[in-house]
Amino acid sequence: MADPVPFSPEQVKKLFDLTGKTAIITGGAGFLGHSLAKGLTLYGADVVLSGRTLANLESTAAEVNAFGGGKAVAVACDVVDEASVDNLVAKTVEMFGKVDIMITVGGIADRYPAEQFPIDAWQKVMDINVRGTWLSCQKAGKWMIENEKPGKIITIGSVRGSAGHPGGYGAYGTSKGAVHLMTLQLATEWAKYKINVNCIAPCIFWTPLTKQVLEDEKLKQIFLSRIPWGRAAIPDDVIGAALYLAAPASDFVTGTILPVDGGTVGG
Numbered sequence: 001m002a003d004p005v006p007f008s009p010e011q012v013k014k015l016f017d018l019t020g021k022t023a024i025i026t027g028g029a030g031f032l033g034h035s036l037a038k039g040l041t042l043y044g045a046d047v048v049l050s051g052r053t054l055a056n057l058e059s060t061a062a063e064v065n066a067f068g069g070g071k072a073v074a075v076a077c078d079v080v081d082e083a084s085v086d087n088l089v090a091k092t093v094e095m096f097g098k099v100d101i102m103i104t105v106g107g108i109a110d111r112y113p114a115e116q117f118p119i120d121a122w123q124k125v126m127d128i129n130v131r132g133t134w135l136s137c138q139k140a141g142k143w144m145i146e147n148e149k150p151g152k153i154i155t156i157g158s159v160r161g162s163a164g165h166p167g168g169y170g171a172y173g174t175s176k177g178a179v180h181l182m183t184l185q186l187a188t189e190w191a192k193y194k195i196n197v198n199c200i201a202p203c204i205f206w207t208p209l210t211k212q213v214l215e216d217e218k219l220k221q222i223f224l225s226r227i228p229w230g231r232a233a234i235p236d237d238v239i240g241a242a243l244y245l246a247a248p249a250s251d252f253v254t255g256t257i258l259p260v261d262g263g264t265v266g267g
């Protein structure tokens with residue numbers, strides 16, 4: 001491989017430019033998906049918002065399009081269903097000619113004490129968070145490899161993927177730990193194809209996924225006491241990390257778990 005040459009000023013100025021890129025965001029109608037779609041389109045990317053319910057995706061896409069920048073469109077996809085993820089990639093290529101960026105936001109949480117965790121509830125979390133993330137990465141990566149197109153894959157982990165918690169995270173924490181390791185594995189396997197695979201691991205933010213915590217004042221305080229910054233995140237806190245990992249700025253960065261957590265894993 002030829003030695004890289006220093007960047008031109010023009011290249012440096014475009015380190016965060018996503019003009020002409022096509023991104024898929026799974027879980028696109030959720031809180032984090034919406035924020036990331038807003039960020040990516042404002043920096044020039046076209047974004048395919050995907051999730052199970054087309055009507056929700058279409059209204060999110062309309063809100064994202066109101067910001068200007070790249071275009072947002074909606075494609076229904078259940079990330080647990082292999083044929084559905086195949087269809088998502090095929091539809092994206094049909095509309096935009098390629099897939100440059102995959103961000104795997106789709107996920108769920110459920111909490112029970114470990115000794116009482118119903119196995120079906122445990123399995124559902126694993127199916128959506130692990131199988132769903134795997135299929136999303138696998139199908140986007142396969143397209144990039146077969147078409148010899150370098151690309152960026154960003155998984156969404158969690159601080160719960162790196163440390164235990166007393167609040168019943170036997171399924172969620174286990175699933176996010178798997179997402180972290182999956183990221184390292186894919187980054188290692190796909191470096192030869194120049195596919196960057198990185199993970200963003202946020203601390204808690206208030207969405208339907210964390211409603212159970214928000215409604216339990218004692219548990220909420222346990223969470224907040226573990227965040228040195230002294231507050232929960234908001235979905236928009238994650239935009240900068242996603243832009244970095246989607247853009248040329250991170251071309252030599254792969255196999256990282258980037259915490260966006262107010263200092264949680266550092267403390």
Ligand SMILES: NC(=O)c1ccc[n+]([C@@H]2O[C@H](COP(=O)([O-])OP(=O)(O)OC[C@H]3O[C@@H](n4cnc5c(N)ncnc54)[C@H](O)[C@@H]3O)[C@@H](O)[C@H]2O)c1
Nearest residue numbers: 027029030031032078079105106107158202204205207209
């Ligand atoms: N909220 C938090 O505190 C927090 C912290 C760390 C990581 N995360 C992660 O961020 C991601 C987004 O979570 P959020 O808090 O914005 O929640 P959210 O509920 O607003 O978004 C999750 C989205 O995933 C979608 N989804 C669920 N099952 C799906 C399936 N089978 N196929 C396709 N889409 C599916 C949901 O419909 C929803 O739109 C999740 O992966 C979550 O684990 C959240």
